[in-house]
Amino acid sequence: MHQSLAHLQRRSELxxxxxxxxxEHDFVEVETPLLAPEVIPELHIDPIxxxxAWLQASPELHMKRLVAAGMPAIFQITRSFRAGERGALHNPEFTIVEWYRTGDDMHAGMKLLDQLCQAILNTPVASQTTYGAAFSQHAGICPHTSSADQLATRAKELRLDIPDNMQVDDRDEWLxxxxxxQVEPRLGQxxxxxxxxxxxxxxxxxxxxxxxxxxxVARRFELYASGIELANxxxxxxDAAExxxxxxxxxxxxQAEGRPALPLPESLLEAMQQGLPNCSGCALGFDRLAMLALGTDTIAEARAFY
Amino acid sequence: MASYNTNEFRKGLKVQIDGVPFQIIEMNFRKPGKGAALYECKLKNLIRGTVTDKTYRAGQSIEAADVSEFTAQYLYRQGAGFVFMNNEDYEQYELSEDQVGDAGRFLKEGLDCQLIVFNDNPIGVTAPNHVILQVEYCEPTTKGNTATNVQKPVKLETGAEILAPAFINIGDWLRVDTRTGDYIERSKAPE
Structure with a gap:
């Protein structure tokens, strides 16, 4: 253990x-498996x-099954695991806070996230910016209508250090x-x-x-504070078929990148087939939240063990 | 040839790019939203000593560099070169003036240095930070000029000229910083 005990005290209070x-918002705390035979495949996240079986990269799969089974508002504070992620803001094992509430659309989900942030971090009301506006402001280009070529040209104009294995015809890679x-470091200042x-x-x-x-557009949102991504x-x-x-x-x-395909989460797809109510869900990195509350530069300083 | 994938990147790793050995001296792992991980590295060129920034994306790999470092004794000068001997296996290596750098002025026969070898070729040497050398020649101290802030050139036994306080005399032993060429203090003779 190499952190001050005061940090751990504050972590416990958080x-x-x-x-x-x-x-207070009528959520029920739930627990879901850390080790399970299925995952939700993601392009850039590798489960362990x-x-x-797989150490879960997030509790999303099972929490959505609980929502589909009829729980209207649930939250969980648990561990998640992501292979190879280690740095100032990453650890292969980390603490995640995740919640779902039925009846919420994106804007209701954003409002709840803002309320949580204000309540826990004592922050002022969060500003709300579309991805398009944030990109135009900080990267000087429209992310929705620009081609991969135009984004690449912009990256070169900005003299970015471009990795050799960029998928150059993939717009998302450039984005x-x-x-x-260009964008993230300037958000939430x-x-x-x-x-x-x-x-x-x-x-x-x-x-x-x-x-x-x-x-x-995707009805997706992310919370940034001091340039750090806190929640998604x-x-x-x-729609199960989608x-x-x-x-x-x-x-x-x-597979095109040479990485293994992952088994599809048939149990979740089946539950969605039966019917997943409209809901908004959100996941927040607790170690980063603690890091911001403590004013440290790394999540390591906000954890007991690293 | 072995290589390192991005997920093996860490500080201290020795790699080669276009045949030039580098060491990762800093690495920042950055992962935007749902995007691919970026590894922002500071790479030190082990031959030139310069530092460059390079960003790698998850899935890239860099060739490993066969770089070793061991203690070697400085033997003698040979033409424009410096000859060292590995203290373990007595293998000898010759380095150029460029490779030895400024510290070459302070190398005395028998001095233990750290030799850096890449693919069996010596690429650099690190002398101890401090060495003790005898003054071979300097102008005599003039009366009334003994204040420590007055300096004069002195020639050391290795031939190097440095600035030392005015009170230093021929035959004195001086502790010298090999990185800066600065006089540090008057010393006892080495045992």
Missing amino acids: LAALRLFFF AVEA NLLLAT TAPEIVYDYPASQAALAKVERREDGIK GYDELT LRLRLTQVNAAR
């Missing part, structure tokens, strides 16, 4: 404050395989490079900032809708 917040280097309406190609498990301005939420996709299609595409993209 956990208590989170539970209090959820109980253990004994013909992520610009996001990581004066107050927490919630970015929403992501490119449809980055929907993950969010609903995709056509906005009034004709642009198809969705207006949850409820999810199966997306996950099949994820696996194809994984």
Whole structure:
């Protein structure tokens, strides 16, 4: 143990404050398996395989099954595991806070996240910025209408260090490079900032809708504070056939990169077939929250063990 | 040739790019939203000593560099070169003036240094930070000029000229910083 005991005391208070917040908002605390035979495949997240099962990269799969089974508002504070993620803001094992509430759309989900942030971190009201506006402001280019070529040209204009194995014809690759280097570090500098309406190609498990301005967007949102990504939420996709299609595409993209396909979460797909109510869900990195509350530069300083 | 995948990247790793050995001296793991991980590295060129920034994306790999470091004794100068001997296996290596750098001025026969070898070729040497050398020649101390802040050139036994306080005399032993060439203090003769 190499952290001051005061940090651990504060961490414990934050956990208590989170539970209090959820109980006051009529959420039920649940527990789901850390080790399970299925995962939700993601392109850039690798679960850790253990004994013909997977250490879960998030509790999403099982929590959605509980929502589908009829629980209207649930939260969980648990561990998640992601292979190879280690750095100032990452650890292969980390503490995640995740919640779902039925009847919420994206904006209701964003409001709840803002309330949580204010209650736990004593922050001012979060600003809300569309992904498009954040990109135009900080990267100087429209993320929805620009081609991969135009994004690449912009990255070169900005003199970004471009990795040799970039998939140059993939718009999302360029968007992520610009996001990581130009946009993210400038988000949430004066107050927490919630970015929403992501490119449809980055929907993950969010609903995709056509906005009034004709642009198809993912109803996905992320919370940033001091340039650090704290939480990711969705207006949850409820269509099982659409999810199966997306996950099949994820696996194809994984294999194209030389990484293994992952088994599809048939239990979740089955539950969604039976009916997942409209809901918004959100996942928050607790170690980063503790890091911000403690004013440390790394999550290691906000954890007892690293 | 062995290589390291991005998920094996860590500080201290020795790699080669286009045949040039580098060491990862800093690494920042960055993962945007749902995007691929980026590994922002600071790479030190082990031959030139310069540092460059390079970003790698998850899934890339870099060739490992066969770089070893061991203690070697400085033997003698040979033409424009410096000859060292591995203290373990008595293998000898010749380095150029460029490779030895500024510290070459302070190398005395028998001095233990750290030799860096890449693919069996010596690429650099690190002398001890401090060495003790005898003054071979300097102007005599003039009366009334003994204040420590007045300096004069002195020639050391290795031939190097440095600035030392005015009170230093021929035959004195001086502790010298090999990185800066600065006089540190008057010392006892080494045992």
